[in-house]
Amino acid sequence: MNERISALREQFEKRLAAIQSLQELEEIRVSFLGKKGLVTEALKGMGALSDEMKRTLGKETNELKSMITVALGEKLEAIRQLEEQRQIDQMPDFDVSLPPAVEAGSYHPITLVQRQCEQVFRSMGFTVEDYSEVVTDWECFESLNIPKFHPARDMQDTYYLENGQLLKTQTSAAQNAIYLKYRDALVKDGVPIKAIFPGRCFRNEATDACHENTFFQMEGVMVDRNISISNLIYFMKTMLSEVFRKDIRVRLRPGFFPFVEPGFELDISCLICGGSGCASCKHSGWLELCPCGMIHPEVLRMGGIDPEEYTGFAFGLGLTRLAMMKYGVADIRDLNSGSLVRLSQFVDDVQV
Amino acid sequence: MLISMNWIKEFVDLRDYDNEALLSLIHRFSLSAAEVENEIALKGSDVRGVVVAEILSVDAHPNSKKLHLLKVDCGEAAPVDVVCGAPNVRVGMKTAFAKVGARLGEIDIAPRELAGCLSYGMCCSEKELGLSEDHSGIMDLDPVLPNGTDLKSVFAIDDIVFEVDNKSLTNRPDLWGHYGIAREFAALAGRPLLPLPEADLTAYEHLPKVDLDIEDPLCQRYSCLTVEHITRNVSPLNMRIRLFYCGMRAINLLADLTNYLMLEMGQPMHAFDSRRVEKIRIRRFDRPFTFQTLDGVERAIDENTLMICNGDKPVAIAGIMGGLDSEIVEDTTSLTLESATFDAASVRKSTVRLSHRTDSSARYEKSLDPEMTTHAIGRFLYLLQGIDSGVQVTSALTDQYPFHYPQVELTFTKAYVDRYTGIRLTDEDIVRPLKALGFGVQQDGDRFTVQVPSWRATKDVTIKADIIEEITRIYGYDNFAVNTTLSPLYPVRPAPEKTIEDKLKDLLVQRFRLHETHTYIWQYADELKRLGLPVEENVKLQGAVNPGIETLRRSIVQTQLCLLKPNAGYAADFGLFEIGRVVKGLKADGLCDEHKHLAITLMSRTADHRTLYFRLRDLLCALTQDIKHADPEFVPTAPAHAWEHPKNLCAIRLGGVELGTLGLLHPSVLAKVDKKASVVFAELDVPAFADIPASPIDYRVPSKYPGMEQDLTVISDRYAPIAEAVAQVNSPLVTGVQVVSIFNDLSGQSISVRISFAHPDRTLTGEEVQQVMDEIVAVLGEKGIRMKG
Numbered sequence A: 001m002n003e004r005i006s007a008l009r010e011q012f013e014k015r016l017a018a019i020q021s022l023q024e025l026e027e028i029r030v031s032f033l034g035k036k037g038l039v040t041e042a043l044k045g046m047g048a049l050s051d052e053m054k055r056t057l058g059k060e061t062n063e064l065k066s067m068i069t070v071a072l073g074e075k076l077e078a079i080r081q082l083e084e085q086r087q088i089d090q091m092p093d094f095d096v097s098l099p100p101a102v103e104a105g106s107y108h109p110i111t112l113v114q115r116q117c118e119q120v121f122r123s124m125g126f127t128v129e130d131y132s133e134v135v136t137d138w139e140c141f142e143s144l145n146i147p148k149f150h151p152a153r154d155m156q157d158t159y160y161l162e163n164g165q166l167l168k169t170q171t172s173a174a175q176n177a178i179y180l181k182y183r184d185a186l187v188k189d190g191v192p193i194k195a196i197f198p199g200r201c202f203r204n205e206a207t208d209a210c211h212e213n214t215f216f217q218m219e220g221v222m223v224d225r226n227i228s229i230s231n232l233i234y235f236m237k238t239m240l241s242e243v244f245r246k247d248i249r250v251r252l253r254p255g256f257f258p259f260v261e262p263g264f265e266l267d268i269s270c271l272i273c274g275g276s277g278c279a280s281c282k283h284s285g286w287l288e289l290c291p292c293g294m295i296h297p298e299v300l301r302m303g304g305i306d307p308e309e310y311t312g313f314a315f316g317l318g319l320t321r322l323a324m325m326k327y328g329v330a331d332i333r334d335l336n337s338g339s340l341v342r343l344s345q346f347v348d349d350v351q352v
Numbered sequence B: 001m002l003i004s005m006n007w008i009k010e011f012v013d014l015r016d017y018d019n020e021a022l023l024s025l026i027h028r029f030s031l032s033a034a035e036v037e038n039e040i041a042l043k044g045s046d047v048r049g050v051v052v053a054e055i056l057s058v059d060a061h062p063n064s065k066k067l068h069l070l071k072v073d074c075g076e077a078a079p080v081d082v083v084c085g086a087p088n089v090r091v092g093m094k095t096a097f098a099k100v101g102a103r104l105g106e107i108d109i110a111p112r113e114l115a116g117c118l119s120y121g122m123c124c125s126e127k128e129l130g131l132s133e134d135h136s137g138i139m140d141l142d143p144v145l146p147n148g149t150d151l152k153s154v155f156a157i158d159d160i161v162f163e164v165d166n167k168s169l170t171n172r173p174d175l176w177g178h179y180g181i182a183r184e185f186a187a188l189a190g191r192p193l194l195p196l197p198e199a200d201l202t203a204y205e206h207l208p209k210v211d212l213d214i215e216d217p218l219c220q221r222y223s224c225l226t227v228e229h230i231t232r233n234v235s236p237l238n239m240r241i242r243l244f245y246c247g248m249r250a251i252n253l254l255a256d257l258t259n260y261l262m263l264e265m266g267q268p269m270h271a272f273d274s275r276r277v278e279k280i281r282i283r284r285f286d287r288p289f290t291f292q293t294l295d296g297v298e299r300a301i302d303e304n305t306l307m308i309c310n311g312d313k314p315v316a317i318a319g320i321m322g323g324l325d326s327e328i329v330e331d332t333t334s335l336t337l338e339s340a341t342f343d344a345a346s347v348r349k350s351t352v353r354l355s356h357r358t359d360s361s362a363r364y365e366k367s368l369d370p371e372m373t374t375h376a377i378g379r380f381l382y383l384l385q386g387i388d389s390g391v392q393v394t395s396a397l398t399d400q401y402p403f404h405y406p407q408v409e410l411t412f413t414k415a416y417v418d419r420y421t422g423i424r425l426t427d428e429d430i431v432r433p434l435k436a437l438g439f440g441v442q443q444d445g446d447r448f449t450v451q452v453p454s455w456r457a458t459k460d461v462t463i464k465a466d467i468i469e470e471i472t473r474i475y476g477y478d479n480f481a482v483n484t485t486l487s488p489l490y491p492v493r494p495a496p497e498k499t500i501e502d503k504l505k506d507l508l509v510q511r512f513r514l515h516e517t518h519t520y521i522w523q524y525a526d527e528l529k530r531l532g533l534p535v536e537e538n539v540k541l542q543g544a545v546n547p548g549i550e551t552l553r554r555s556i557v558q559t560q561l562c563l564l565k566p567n568a569g570y571a572a573d574f575g576l577f578e579i580g581r582v583v584k585g586l587k588a589d590g591l592c593d594e595h596k597h598l599a600i601t602l603m604s605r606t607a608d609h610r611t612l613y614f615r616l617r618d619l620l621c622a623l624t625q626d627i628k629h630a631d632p633e634f635v636p637t638a639p640a641h642a643w644e645h646p647k648n649l650c651a652i653r654l655g656g657v658e659l660g661t662l663g664l665l666h667p668s669v670l671a672k673v674d675k676k677a678s679v680v681f682a683e684l685d686v687p688a689f690a691d692i693p694a695s696p697i698d699y700r701v702p703s704k705y706p707g708m709e710q711d712l713t714v715i716s717d718r719y720a721p722i723a724e725a726v727a728q729v730n731s732p733l734v735t736g737v738q739v740v741s742i743f744n745d746l747s748g749q750s751i752s753v754r755i756s757f758a759h760p761d762r763t764l765t766g767e768e769v770q771q772v773m774d775e776i777v778a779v780l781g782e783k784g785i786r787m788k789g
Helices: A004-018 A022-033 A038-043 A052-092 A111-124 A149-156 A171-189 A229-244 A296-303 A319-327 A332-337 B004-009 B021-032 B177-189 B237-244 B253-265 B344-354 B359-364 B372-387 B416-420 B427-435 B463-475 B497-509 B523-531 B555-566 B609-628 B667-673 B686-689 B721-731 B766-782
Strands: A193-202 A214-224 A248-256 A261-271 A286-295 A311-318 B001-005 B040-043 B047-061 B066-074 B080-084 B092-103 B113-114 B117-119 B123-124 B158-165 B211-214 B217-230 B269-273 B281-282 B290-294 B298-301 B305-312 B315-319 B334-342 B399-402 B409-411 B440-444 B447-451 B573-586 B591-605 B633-636 B644-654 B657-664 B678-685 B708-715 B735-743 B748-757
Touching: A004 A022, A004 A038, A004 A052, A022 A038, A022 A052, A038 A052, A038 B040, A111 A193, A111 A229, A149 A311, A171 A193, A171 A214, A171 A296, A171 A311, A171 B217, A214 A319, A214 A332, A229 A248, A229 A261, A229 A286, A229 A311, A229 B416, A248 B021, A248 B334, A261 A311, A261 B158, A286 A296, A296 B040, A296 B463, A311 A319, A319 A332, A319 B047, B001 B004, B001 B177, B001 B237, B004 B158, B004 B177, B004 B211, B021 B158, B021 B177, B066 B315, B080 B117, B158 B237, B158 B416, B177 B253, B177 B427, B211 B217, B211 B399, B211 B686, B217 B281, B253 B269, B253 B372, B253 B573, B269 B372, B290 B315, B298 B315, B298 B766, B334 B344, B334 B372, B344 B359, B409 B416, B416 B427, B416 B463, B427 B440, B427 B447, B427 B463, B497 B573, B497 B609, B523 B555, B555 B573, B555 B678, B591 B686, B609 B644, B609 B657, B609 B678, B657 B667, B657 B686, B667 B678, B678 B686, B708 B721, B708 B766, B721 B735, B721 B748, B721 B766, B748 B766
Parallel strands: B211 B281
Antiparallel strands: A193 A214, A214 A311, A248 A261, A261 A286, A286 A311, B001 B158, B040 B158, B047 B066, B047 B092, B066 B080, B092 B123, B113 B117, B217 B334, B217 B399, B269 B334, B281 B305, B290 B298, B305 B315, B409 B447, B440 B447, B573 B591, B591 B678, B633 B644, B644 B657, B657 B678, B708 B748, B735 B748
């Protein structure tokens, strides 16, 4: 082997062994393989050599070049790996035990329970209706078979407005409008009326932890030929079991509401103790949950529906009460407080 | 209303029922008739070992002036030593005596030292036995009672008393007395209802009638009778116990008897001093006056209030309360007994006007059965004669009965019952409960005809559906078979507004992390004052019981602003929203102009006014882009509310429809909330937004050929002219415009934009791009807008 070549090789290997950075690597590459690098320099003065020697020298030079190239490549990879390892070593392992810092919005708890109820009723073919908060005496009382000076008006203290209208005391105030809206489809096409109408209601009373002047109800009606008390019990039991996602026993007691006949107070088996008796059901095993009944013939008639042909049931769920039961809200005033410390906790509540 | 089971048992034979069976029957009553409150009192269960005892001797106590040393005979072999502090002790008196080993409430009676002397038992007051509030002295019993007699064998101390929720009796005038309740128990137990013993009033037909004239149709029936020679003043103990257990205080025999009758039959009665009511007239007056009722209160009577009068002089407010002047007094020897029925609505209206409800008016409001009046007088006399045998009736029963409820007869078929109930009831299931409740029933095949008894026919049972209730409640709802409906199925599409409302809430919560809150529909007067804001003129509420509630709100933002300061500690940055109602005065038809709004308020102590303003503007754009696939326009507008910023306030428009406003809080209000914070708000009409049709999604295939970008720097304080110029040139090659930077120097504000170009089918040429750029610059030039540099 040509001495110069072998000297160069030795020199390269020595320098290569000493380098530690990519920059040094590049310097070596340029100093050996660059246009004016040592290898090119080594070929200078080759013209004086014999053809045989030229060939030998050329071959040896090329071998040297490729050796250097491969070695540089290997060194490059080694340095890259070292660098990567250094980066990994320098990277700390993060403390995932730190508390989460997710910023989330929140729904009002009424929205959550309302949606859950709507989902159940929609699955059974009910439409969801909306209605105004300011209503007339006709909507809230007269069309519900509660004439003026009827003692039933005592059952609810009403906010009257100076123009003679009032803030609706019950979601039932929408009943008449809903009958009129859907009566043609019922009578002409035989489409049963199945509607729920959630809404905000108002009672003129002093507020405390258990009483609010502003609260939410959800009324529901179903009207068709041959709707019976037996159907009412079935629907209430089924729907409440769906709403609470567990098997609920229901119990009817007579209750007086002028817009239903017969009218009932519906009790459910206590959600806490299941019926064996506990503090939350006052040891009765039952919770009074919602008034319901067979729609009064007069109410149907005022809604343009012939009570001899059609019957129906109606019920009123207290959404506010439901939300309080579901989320353990003890003070009803929290719901209208607008206090984010309280309300921001209700991020979402997907029912599966 | 409190109900005594002993009283019920007078009318239904339940002697074979032990306490457990009675409690179970009360439970069935609660499920079938009217709600019974949870707490049921077993009266007398805490009283044991109390007997009749005679005081043999009374000696002074050596160490006490108040106490006495007694020897009493309580029926045992030897007299017993007792120390007693009652002021009314005397030798020979018979009293209630709790022997050693007896129990009174929580106390076990044991030998006990009182001021140095041993006492082997205790003489008892009525209060100590739980029989009344009377604690003035020990009981003074009938001397004929043998010593050692268990007090419970003589007096009805043991009783079960339960409370029926009055609200559940609203439609049941017949259940406002024990006899009506007893009828329900009889039906539930399947036993006959015993008759109510009455005096035979025909015996007095020969006596003169009372001078009576009903001059007003609001009086439906008026019956009266006069009675003399009443010698007793105190009611028998058993009657007083019963009244006390039912929540009434004993007063004197006559007052107690009228109360007793009211609790028994539900018929309010009134006893006048006969000297004060010689000519009974029932009428209203033409003009208002004041009248002193027997509770001593002067009450304003107007021309709508029905009065009982002696000639022209009012003596009682019909159905509500008697007057002080005609009340029974010490020297009353002759009384006139009133038993009447008045128009229910009239009594109710009067109680509302007078703000005065009584046990009597509560019953009249429910529409009492006029058939009761004469029976109540017969019953009253029967009881009075039983207590005071010397009384003399001095008039014939005088009765005017101008208003009769129609006899209600209802006909229905078995098929009707089957359809309404959804179960198969037998004929017996239908007939038996009706008969037990006093209905007349005739059956002809599948057809039933029922006559409604008078006590249910005043308004309670008037239609067939009412009969269904009677049948099913006695049958028992727990016994119902439960069936689904057979109704046909149809698809249900949610209302568009509802869908969009839900979507808005989802976007605001999930994407923008806002918090949904509810505020009241009225303006927060106190909080507004603290913010230096006026209560805005609007429709008012009448007679709200809560202070500070008077005027409905016109804007949800207004109520939201009141939540900012209380929530300042929650976070440095937060946003609220609410979908709720506002009222904007009255419409032309006089009804409230109600709107459903979405209101959003953002507050920040980290973002400046401009940043926060744009945060909300972009949020609104995101809502419209997401739901309507379009951008809204923001048009500067003038403030309509005191909290709105005079300058940075915009109307929000979409598709030519004005939806609401976006604005910055007025500095004066902001100063009251938090000087260092920024607050922006927006409020828009939800149905108006929902009604705007959504643009279809316009899918465009991106060009395969390389695009170009050109920058343009324009001297302008507004971006709008640039957008307008690009739109006016309307080149199909322009694919987008982006603001690169905004800067200010001596020549004013400049805006640099980068315009993107692409050709769908080929590579762009520099010339065509330049041509579009030139056109844009020319249009801007026409608007008087120059380029920078």
